[in-house]
Each structure stands twice: as C-alpha cells, then as structure tokens.
Amino acid sequence: MRKLNQSAELIGRRAERRRIDDLVAATRTGHGGALVIRGEAGIGKSALLAHAGRAAADGQVMTATGSEFETELPYAALHQLCVPLLDGLHKLPEPQREAMEVALGLADGRPDPLRIGLATLNLLVTGARDQPLVCLIDDAQWLDDASTRALAFVARRIGVEQVAVLFAVRSPAPVAGLDELPSLPVSGLTDADARALLSASSHVALDPQVRDRIVAEARGNPLALLELPKAGGFIATATLPVPSRIERGYQNRLTGLADEPLMLLTIASADPTGNASLLWSAAQRLGLDVAAATGAVSATGLVDFATRIRFCHPLARSAVYRAAPADRLRTAHRALADVTDPVNDPDRRAWHRAQSCVGPDDDVAAELERCAATATSRGGVQAVAAFLERAAALTLDPGTRIERTLKAAQANLDAGHVDVAADLLAVLSGLGLDVGQRARADRISGGLAFVRHDARLASTSMLRAARSLAAVDSAQARDCLIDTAEVSLTVGCASSVLPAILAEADQIAPAGREPDVLDALSALAERGHRDAAPLMRRVLEGAGEPLWVRRPSLAIMISSELWDADAYALIATSLLAAGRRSGAPLLLRGGLAQAAQHAILTGDIDAAITATAEEEAVADATGQPPLAYHRLQLAAIRGRPADADEVRRASAAAPVAGQLRANVSWAAAVLFNGLADYPAALRAARCATSSDDLFLTGMALPELVEAAVRCGEADEASEALHRLAQRAEGSRTPTGLGVHAYARGLVTGQEADFAEAVEQLQHSILLTYRARAHLLYGEWLRREGRRRDARRELRTAHSLFSERGIEGFARRASTELAATGENARRRTEHDFAHLTMQELYIARHVATGATSQEVATRLFLSRRTVDAHLRNIYRKLGISSRRQLRDLPIVQTHEDPRHT
Numbered sequence: 001m002r003k004l005n006q007s008a009e010l011i012g013r014r015a016e017r018r019r020i021d022d023l024v025a026a027t028r029t030g031h032g033g034a035l036v037i038r039g040e041a042g043i044g045k046s047a048l049l050a051h052a053g054r055a056a057a058d059g060q061v062m063t064a065t066g067s068e069f070e071t072e073l074p075y076a077a078l079h080q081l082c083v084p085l086l087d088g089l090h091k092l093p094e095p096q097r098e099a100m101e102v103a104l105g106l107a108d109g110r111p112d113p114l115r116i117g118l119a120t121l122n123l124l125v126t127g128a129r130d131q132p133l134v135c136l137i138d139d140a141q142w143l144d145d146a147s148t149r150a151l152a153f154v155a156r157r158i159g160v161e162q163v164a165v166l167f168a169v170r171s172p173a174p175v176a177g178l179d180e181l182p183s184l185p186v187s188g189l190t191d192a193d194a195r196a197l198l199s200a201s202s203h204v205a206l207d208p209q210v211r212d213r214i215v216a217e218a219r220g221n222p223l224a225l226l227e228l229p230k231a232g233g234f235i236a237t238a239t240l241p242v243p244s245r246i247e248r249g250y251q252n253r254l255t256g257l258a259d260e261p262l263m264l265l266t267i268a269s270a271d272p273t274g275n276a277s278l279l280w281s282a283a284q285r286l287g288l289d290v291a292a293a294t295g296a297v298s299a300t301g302l303v304d305f306a307t308r309i310r311f312c313h314p315l316a317r318s319a320v321y322r323a324a325p326a327d328r329l330r331t332a333h334r335a336l337a338d339v340t341d342p343v344n345d346p347d348r349r350a351w352h353r354a355q356s357c358v359g360p361d362d363d364v365a366a367e368l369e370r371c372a373a374t375a376t377s378r379g380g381v382q383a384v385a386a387f388l389e390r391a392a393a394l395t396l397d398p399g400t401r402i403e404r405t406l407k408a409a410q411a412n413l414d415a416g417h418v419d420v421a422a423d424l425l426a427v428l429s430g431l432g433l434d435v436g437q438r439a440r441a442d443r444i445s446g447g448l449a450f451v452r453h454d455a456r457l458a459s460t461s462m463l464r465a466a467r468s469l470a471a472v473d474s475a476q477a478r479d480c481l482i483d484t485a486e487v488s489l490t491v492g493c494a495s496s497v498l499p500a501i502l503a504e505a506d507q508i509a510p511a512g513r514e515p516d517v518l519d520a521l522s523a524l525a526e527r528g529h530r531d532a533a534p535l536m537r538r539v540l541e542g543a544g545e546p547l548w549v550r551r552p553s554l555a556i557m558i559s560s561e562l563w564d565a566d567a568y569a570l571i572a573t574s575l576l577a578a579g580r581r582s583g584a585p586l587l588l589r590g591g592l593a594q595a596a597q598h599a600i601l602t603g604d605i606d607a608a609i610t611a612t613a614e615e616e617a618v619a620d621a622t623g624q625p626p627l628a629y630h631r632l633q634l635a636a637i638r639g640r641p642a643d644a645d646e647v648r649r650a651s652a653a654a655p656v657a658g659q660l661r662a663n664v665s666w667a668a669a670v671l672f673n674g675l676a677d678y679p680a681a682l683r684a685a686r687c688a689t690s691s692d693d694l695f696l697t698g699m700a701l702p703e704l705v706e707a708a709v710r711c712g713e714a715d716e717a718s719e720a721l722h723r724l725a726q727r728a729e730g731s732r733t734p735t736g737l738g739v740h741a742y743a744r745g746l747v748t749g750q751e752a753d754f755a756e757a758v759e760q761l762q763h764s765i766l767l768t769y770r771a772r773a774h775l776l777y778g779e780w781l782r783r784e785g786r787r788r789d790a791r792r793e794l795r796t797a798h799s800l801f802s803e804r805g806i807e808g809f810a811r812r813a814s815t816e817l818a819a820t821g822e823n824a825r826r827r828t829e830h831d832f833a834h835l836t837m838q839e840l841y842i843a844r845h846v847a848t849g850a851t852s853q854e855v856a857t858r859l860f861l862s863r864r865t866v867d868a869h870l871r872n873i874y875r876k877l878g879i880s881s882r883r884q885l886r887d888l889p890i891v892q893t894h895e896d897p898r899h900t
Contacts, residue, residue, distance in 0.1 A: 010047055011200065011222075012193030017051055019184055023164050024055040027132035032163040034155035036140070036178050038171045039186035041315055042223030042246045045168035048186065049136045052166050059132035059162075060084075066142030067272030068318065072386035073347055075103040075111075077147035078120065080273070081135060085127045092119055092126075093857070103146070105344065113146070114585060114621050117153030118860050124154060125862050128162040135165045139314045141173035145382050152177030153621050157861055160868045188220020197225050221246070223313060250319035253300045260288045261296035262324075265303065266332045269321040270352075274308040282335035330356045347371050347383065354390045365394040369404065372411070385411040389424070402431055409444050418451055439468040443480060450487050459484060459497040463504050470508045477508045482517055486553050495691050499525070514543045517554050529561065529730035536562055548574055556594070557695040563728060563736030565601070565766050572598040585622045589615050596630040600637050603767030605805040608634050610844055613837035614858065621860040629663050636671035637768060639808015647671050651684070662688050662696045669703035674808030676815075678710035689720070698727045705743040706776075714747075721747050734763035742773045745780065754780055758793075771800035775813050787820040798824045834876050842866060843873050847885045 010017060016037075023033050037045045053061045064080035082104070089097050099115035100123065101107035127133050137143070137151065155165045155178075169175055171185075189197065194215045218224035227249035254262065267282050283290050297303055302320065304310045311317040324332070337352035350371045353364045368391035372384045388408035395401040405424050412421035421444065428441055442465035449458035462484040469477035481501050488497040502525055505518040520539040523532035540547050540558045548555030548571045559567040572594040579591030592615035599608035612631055619626040632650055635643035650664050665688035672681035685704035689697045701724040708717035721743055728740030738760030745753030754777035761770040778793030794817045801810035802824070814824040835843060838859065845855050852866040859866070874880055877888065 010044070010051060011197045012189045013044060013048065013051075013186075016048055016184060016186060020048060020052045020166070021055050023166070024052055024132075024134055027056075027059065027128075027134065027162045027164050030160065030162055032158035032161040032165075034158065034165045034167070034181045035184055036167045036169055036175075036181050037184045037186060038169050040221065041170050042221045042227075042313070043186050043188065044222045045170075045186060046138055046313060047222070048184075049138055049166060049168050052134060052164075053136055056132065056134035056164075059134060060127065061134050061136065063136045063138070064143075064147075065272070065274075065314065066137070066139040066144075068139075068142045070272045070348075071142055071144050072383045073144055073351070074146035074383050075105075075116075075144065075150070076272075077137070077143045078116075078150050079104050081137070081147075081151075082120065082123060085123050088123055088126050092122055093853075096122060103150075111146075113149060114588075114618065114860060116146075117150045117621050118857065120150045121154045121157055121860075121862055124158075124163050125161050125864070132162040132164070135163070136168075137166070138168045140167040140169045140178060141175055143175075145176075148175060148177050149622060152181070153860070155181055156620060157865060160864045161862060189222060189225075190220070191215055194218060194220055194225055197222055223315070224249075247315050247319035247322065250302065250313075250316045251323045253302060254320070254323060257296060257300070260293040263328060263332065264288060264290070264293040265297050265300075265320050266324045266328050267335060268297075268303055268309050268311070269317045269324070270329065270332045270355075271309075271336055272317075273348075274310060276305070276307055276309055278336065278339055279309055281339040282332070285335050285338055286331065330358065347374065347387075350387070351390075354394060357394055359394075360396040361394050362396050362400075365391040365400075365404070368394070369407075372407075382415050385415040385417055385420070389420070392424070398431070402428065402433060402437055406437060406440050406444070409441070413444055413447050413451070418448055422448055435468050435472050439465040439476075439480070441465075442468065443483070446484065447487075455488065455496050459488070459500055463500060466504055466508065474508050475513070478505065478516060478518060481505050481508070482551065482554070485517070485521065486551055489553050489557060489694070495693050498694075515539055517547060517551060517558070520558065524561070529726045531730070533562060533730035533732070537564075540564075540567060546570070546574075552590070560695045561698055561727060561731075563698070563731040563733050563739065565733065565735045565764055568601075569598055569765060585618055585624075589618050589624075589627060592618065593627045593630045597633060600630065600633050601766045601768055603771070603800065603804040603806065605634070605638060606840065606844065609837050610841040613841040616837065617859045617861075629667075632664060632667040633670070636667040637674070637806055637808075639671060639674040639806065639811070644671055644675065644808075662691065662693050662700075666696055666700045666703070669700055669707065671808065673703055673706055674806075674812060676812050678707050682707035682711050682713065689723075698724070701727075702739050702743050705746055709746045717747050734760045735766050735769060738764060738773060739769055742776050746776065749780070751780070751784075767800060767804065768806065771797050771806070771809065774800070775809065775816070778813070779816055782816060782820055791817065791820050791822050794820065795822075795824075835873065839869055839873050839876075842869050843877075843885060846870065846882055847888065 020035070023035055026033060037048055039045050053063075062081055062084055064077045066077055070076050082100075086104075089100060092100065095112075096115050096119035098107065098109070099112045100119040102109040102111045103116045103119075124133060124135070135151075140148070143151070151165065151167075154163075155167075158165065167175075167178055167181070169178060198214065214225065224246050227246050254265070257265075263286060264279075264283055267286075268279055271278055271282075280290060283293070294305055298305060302312055302316050304312070311320075321329070333352045334356035337349050337356060340349035340352060342349050350364070350367045354368055357364055368387045372387035372391065385408065388404055388411050392401055392404035392408050395404055405428055409421045409424040409428070412418075412424065425441055425445055425448075428437075433441060442461045446458045446461035446465065449455075449461055462480060466477045466480040466484070469480055481504060485498060485501050488501075498521065502518065502522045505522060515535060515538060517539050520532065520536045523535050526532075536558050540555060540562070542549075546555065547558065552571065552575055555571050556568065559571060572591075575587075576591035576595045579588035582588070592611045596608045596611035596615065599605070599611060608630070612626075612634060615630075616626040628650070632647055635646045647664070647668050651668050665684045668684035669681050669688055672678070672684060681703060685700055685707050688700035689704055691697075701720050704720040705717050705724065708714075708720060721740075724740055724743055728736035731737075738757045741753050741760055742757035745751075745757060754773070757773040758770075758777055761773045764770055774793045775797035778790045778797055781787075781790035781793060794813050798810055798813035798817060801807075801813055810824075817824045841859065842855055845858070846852070852863045852870070855861075856863045856866045870882075873885075877885070879885060879888070
C-alpha cells in the first residue's frame, strides 16, 4: 500500500521529478548541489524526497528528519544524518575530528561551529569518494539551529563534489541559512491530476459527487486526497486549514485502539530519534504487551516498526502527539527518561523528565540547569534558553526561581528570542527582586531595547541598572555604564546616549580607582581634544592591560580620535589574533574586518581584499551577511567603476541617520574626492560629520575640508579645519599632524603647510594619507605654475597610489601629471582585476606555499573546490602551474618597515 501511495503522490510532478533527477544525476559526474523543496504540509515534499532516494539507489542515501519537539537540542539532526559515516571520523584532520566529536556528544568541550561545518563537509566528501552520496532532510523547518547552520554550510560548498543535499521545508516557514539556497516550490495539483490521484489510490469506486467534494476539500493537496476518503469523503471540521484536516484524519485512525497500542504510539511520537531499542525498552518498562500492541498499531498504517521507527508522514507523528491526553504524554516521557542513557544522552533524558512533570520539581529543575551549563559549553544557545526557561517554571523555591528566570531571560536574549526574553522579564516584575537582581533585569531590558533599536528606552534601563548597582558596588555600576557606552557605539546611537551616561558617571566615582574610559570621555566632552588627549592616551594604554583587551570598540574609537595609527595597528593585530585563538565566528569576523580596515589605511589593498574574502567566508559559514563597513571603505579607496557603483547603492539604501549612514557617507566622501567629483564628496562629507559622532567625524573632516575648498565653500572649509585642528593638535601624532597640515594648506594656500604635511606623514604607517599629501602638494605647485616641482610630487603620489591598486586617486594624479606636460608611466604587470576576492585570496596563499588543504581550511571549503578555483585562476592569468603563480607580482605584499 505504501508503494502505491509513493507512486500515486507523484502524479502531476513531472517538472519537480526532472529537476531532482538532474541534481542526483550530476553527482555521478562530480557536480553536487543543494535543493530546498518548499510547500505546505501534505503537498508531496516527502514523496519527492523519497523519489530522490530511489533515483540515487545506485549510490548512498542518508536521511534525517527535523522534529518540532527537539529543536532546542544542538546537533541532534546532524547526529541523525552522520551516524552511518562515523567510521570515517578518524580520516579528518585532528581539529575537525575533535570538533565533530564534541558536536555529536562523543567528547567533552566547547564546539567550534566553523570547524564542525568543515568537518561535516569533509566527512560527507570522504564518504562520497567511491560513490555519490545524497542526503535527504525532511521537515527541515524543525531542525535545531546548530544542525541547520552546519548543513547549510555544507550545502553552499558542494558544487564540485559527488554530494547532493535536499531539504524539505514546510511553507511559509523561513529557515535562516536555507532561504538563500536553490528552491523548488511545490504547489497544489490541478483538478485533473487530483482526480487521477484519487483513482490510482482508492480501492473502491467513488461516487462522482463525493469525489468532487474531496477534490474541492483537498485544494490540490496530495496527502489530503489520500487521507480524506478514509474519513468518509469529507471531514466535518471543513473550515480547518488542510494540514489540520490531514492531522485530524490521522487522529481518526486512532479510534477504537485499546490503551496499550495508544501508549505505544504515544511513546513513538515522543521520541523523535526513531530509536527502536529505546521504544521497546520504554514499552517494557510500562509493562505493555509489546507484540499485541505492535500488531494493533501496525494495522493503522501510521508507523513502520523496523530498525528505525518511522511514521508514514511527519504530520502523523505530530497528530498522534497532539491527540494524546496530558497524563498519557507525561507517562510516555517518564518511561523514555527512565531508559535514556544519562551519561551519553543527558540532555534528552533531562528534557523527557521535564515533560513528565505535573508541577514544580526542584530535582528536575536542577538537572535542567546542569544541562543548560553543558549546552553552553557545546554552543547550543537555543538549548540553554529552553532548558533554563523550563527549569525556572519547575522551580519551587522563590529565590531560586528568580535566579533561573533571570538566567533564562538572558539566554533567550543571547539566542535572539527577544519576545520570550521580554515575557520572562514581565514575570519578574511582580516578584520581590533584590537590588542586584533588579539591576540584572534592567541590564537585560536595556539589551532588549538596544536590539530593538530603541536607544532612549535602552539607555533608561541601563542607567537605572547602574543607579541600583551604585548603592552596593560602585565598580560594577561604572562597568554597567561602560557596557552601555560600548553597546551604544556598536549599534550607532552613541551621540544620543553618551551625555546621559557621562552625567550618571559623575555621580558614581569610587575612591582610589584608576581613571577609566568614562573619565576620558567626560574630559573629551567637557574640555575638548587638546586637554583630554593625555588622559585618553593613558586610558587607551591601560594600567594593567590595554583597553582593547576588554573593550575593543571603545579602544578603536579612542585611537581614532587621537589619530594614533600605531595604536590602531596594535588593536587590529590583537583582535585578529584573539579571533583566531577563540575560533568564535563573531570575534574572528571582527578581527578580520579591523585587519582589512587597517590594510586599507596602510595602502595594502591586496591584504585588505584577502582579509575581506576571509571575513565573507566566515560569514557565509555561519549563515550571516558579511560586515559592510570595511568592504565599503575598500570599494571607496580602490575607486574603480564597479566599486563606485557599490558605494552609490549602499548610500542610496542607508538609513537617513545613525552610524550606518555616517559610515556610508564617509566612504562616499573618500570615493568622490578620489574621483574629483567634489560636489558629491561635499554632500557625503557633510552627512558624515553632521552628528559629530565619535570616531567617524574625525576621520571624515579631512574629506569635508578638501571638498569644501574645491567647491568654493571657504567658510565651511575653515570651520571644518578648526574642528580637525582640535583633534590633531591634541593627538600630537605624525598622522594627525600631517593630515591637519595638508588640510590647512588647502585652506591657507601656504606652501609651508603642504611641505610640513609631507614631512610629518613620512613617519606615518598610513600610506593613503602620505600619498594624498604628495598629491595635494603637487596639485598646489602646478596651480602655482611650478611644473617641475609639481611633477616630483605628483610622480610620487601616482607611484604610491597605482602600485597599491588605489585607482581613483591614481587617475587623479595621472590627470594632474598630464596637465604639467608629462604622462604617468603605466605598470607592466599582470592584471588581477578579473579575479574575485576569493580567487585573489587563494592565489596569494597558494603562491606563498600554502597547500590546497590549508587554504580550504581557512576559507571553509573542500580541497576539490580550492583546486577548481585554482584552475579558474590559471585560466584568467594565462598560466598553468603553481610555480608560474609564485613568479607573479600577486605574491608581493606591501609591508611597511615602520609597522612592527
């Protein structure tokens, strides 16, 4: 009967089957891929997955199924999928093997999501070495988040492997990470196909009126067409959505079953793993007559009892579970908890115990809290949130319940469950919290408000937390205020929040402490850059450790306000090293972004490109969009037509205010000054400096001075120069003094200012500003009619810009040289403009001796994919070997000897 249904359910699916057949067939020629089959419940997604399995019968087929009752357990679905390949774990590189063992609960430790994704990829690729491998994942909307990230990571990287991954997702549920993959929408059958399906599946001739009623009721849903005839042709609750009516049809099959078969079915529905041994052990523990109960259940057609327990359809499992009364569910979960191994599967055992509770149970709550700690170490933020929330609900002692509720609220905030976190805080509002607990609640509330971009509410909550803490621990209170300052800077609302933070900090000043970042910011706000600079530098360097160790965002801001290029270099290097050591994706991406930004400022454009490519690889591996700021700055400084288009698009899409707007405007001002489009540069620079944001305003002021001078806005240029002077003269760094000098020269027209800029910037590691000093000096000399002197400066500027790939400013220097009667020399080297960022990364690292496997590990690709990229690189560059690649200028980096 099931074979008949599988065949019948594919009526009217020719196009869908053809696309699946093509994907599976491609694996036999070494071309893999992914496909997300989307549609409502019962529309035939599972039947199409089954068809894919039959199409891949000459290879290997592995399956996994998401469960709505198991979405919180990290890597549960990945474990299902990879069990057949675990014998190949020893073939993985040791870091990947160890990460995979942690993810699957085979070893203790904190998982590295990136290594787990790469380990999963290499495990599948290794398994497909001898014959193609097809992975079928049903009900993917219910996969746990950790498994979804790992499988989406794999799906994006199997283009040159003998591996295909097919997901079935119930619409309209969005699934982060899967939504960007190729999609196959599955819609309802036509009336003609619906009637053909009814004819093929029904054992009796249907009355035409009944048949037409069924077709109308089913609305083209194949599973409804198969199930509705079993309910007499229609279901009384016809106003229910089709999936609900199908579930009701499955529940109707339970009618007449005795208690023991019903209990066996309930146990099976409560255990999403499909572990037959677990089911039989639980049934025996309850004293069921297993043989008799199994026979009765099998007669319903709902479950297939084999080495793995399988329901006829995922909706059947949920239908059975939802139909069970509460006492039967609790009994089933209790039996499953009793037979689940507490050593190898403690999380699932604790969850079953929690579901078996009638009321509060401190013992179960404590076990859930212990599992939450384990889930934290395994990176399962969803599980942490779920365990702590349930633990709080089961806790009897009021004080302990408050503590667990606070932890649950924080965990849900960390997991992105903003509404759940807010609900838990609402529960706390009616309880008697002590001062410390109230402060924690306010800090969580502030975090929620920041996530919701409500700066006013966020600052109010965080400031209230600081006031509460001030009465018991002034050091913690100031730490809370520093948290607020850092988060406000990160989300781009510092200018609106900082005054209130500093006002509160004045009231919280514990005796005998070292000056902190709040003192430095307060001095800056009250006395300006000249007077505040010594204290800002002292705080940046720190008494025990540099500020950037704990507060990188604030450290970057202060180093920028000081125009301290050397400090920024140390921060960027430190952040990248910390990100690599930790393996935490967010830290690594932040470190790579800062490394790229630093490379942009020092003029090492190739290094900036490769850091950007790696950040994009990490972002893709974690299913996140790449960071934007450094990418826009890279596009702006390169100044190519495609880069200009990217900056223009970002500028058009940016919000009207805030840090994102200021960042985009700063990039646009740099771009348009490089292209000599001064009116556009002036508009962008005005926007970038209008809110006087920390960090961004200081960096954008030189662009405003230059654009305003070129547009004849003398008063505006003088006012911007005055603001820049305060920062530069306070910093006393070569970079700050040099940039101020050339900006001053633009306003005053004095040669001494340009000469001073060139001299000062010779001592700066920031090549882009050094080259611009030569360019501006050369332009001034040409306008003064001193062509020979102008050529010297313009040649230097053109050489610095063109050798580094800073094309916009290089063209500007070339135009100026032509006006002196001299043509700029063209570089005679290979053109790498046709390489993508990822290809340039691969080319540079392979050329310097890295193996394909080493590059694959860094970019989270398979070795075969890297080799495929290399073939494209060779073709684009007109070469054929690694040796030839090593001889090209692509391997040259532009390390400045002053940068230590």
